[in-house]
Amino acid sequence: MSTCTQLSDFMPAVAQGRQRWTPDQQAHLQDCDDCAAEWRLVQLAATLGAGEGEAVDANALTRTVLARVRTARAARPTRWRTAWLAGSVAAAVVALVLIPRLHPSRGARLGVTVASATRFELPVLDALSASQLQSVLDRLDDPDFDASADVEAPELDALDSTGLQMVLSTLEGT
């Protein structure tokens, strides 16, 4: 390791008062313009912004931060569960549209047609609250939702293997 690299590694500690230059290092600083420039830089950086944040009230700040944390943690489970249930039901509805198209014989066994897809009862709907059911209905009532059109099923892509199995189990009544 070169002398310049050694000095560079040492500079922050000296600037912060944790170390001192040796006589040899002092001599090198006087002889090497690059090291002298870097030393000036590090000294300046070590004191830059030194007074910022002095007015911080730790007690008040902590109260505010922890209140936000409690609020965020309280909101998280409900939001996730609602999103998962709505997504699962939407995926099941989309699957009902796709399966008769992709597997006509299977669709016939299930007694499902495209036109009747929205009347198929899904046991998972029994688990939803009134507000969650309403969100599902709102989605079905979406004017952009056309059961007779070729539908992409992005929601299915969002399901893991467990979610997909649940959809299939629901459709097969198992």
Place this chain on the structure above:
Amino acid sequence: MSATELESDADLVRAYQAGSEQAATMLVDRHARAVARHLYCSGADRSDLDDLVQETLFRAFRNIESWRGEAGFRGWLCAIAGNALRDEVRRRRGRVILPLEAQPIPAPGGPAADLTMRDTAERLRRAIAQLPRLQREVFLLRTQEGLDYSAIAAALGTTSGAARVHYHQATRRLKDAIR
């Protein structure tokens, strides 16, 4: 040194996770000023510091489980602060606070240049703000927090060797800016 000052950051984090809000207050008291200074030197406007410090601490305490102690707590906080500042800059894209894109740095020795320490410090601050993110973070953690390269690497999710390279790239650019 008081008894509270003897408690390590790891001890305080464990106490907070066990439900001690006093431990959280001690962590805030110990590190909030350093976070403010880090944000300011990274280019944050003074008027935004309170909000950014609060946002940094909120993100840290909300995800306290993700700090496993490999990086020092302060280095970890400074990395979160860098993310918070980046997000704020993106949110305000188009509005000038202290932009992280190029803003003319007054040339030294020019007719209007004032070579007092205060102006030089401001030139340095602007130059630091214009560094690529990793160079900026590494430079500040090294020169202001005194972290070694392994601690910096753990805080920023890089390697010691890369941190050393970032530091030297930063010093090369900054030396020119304040020459």
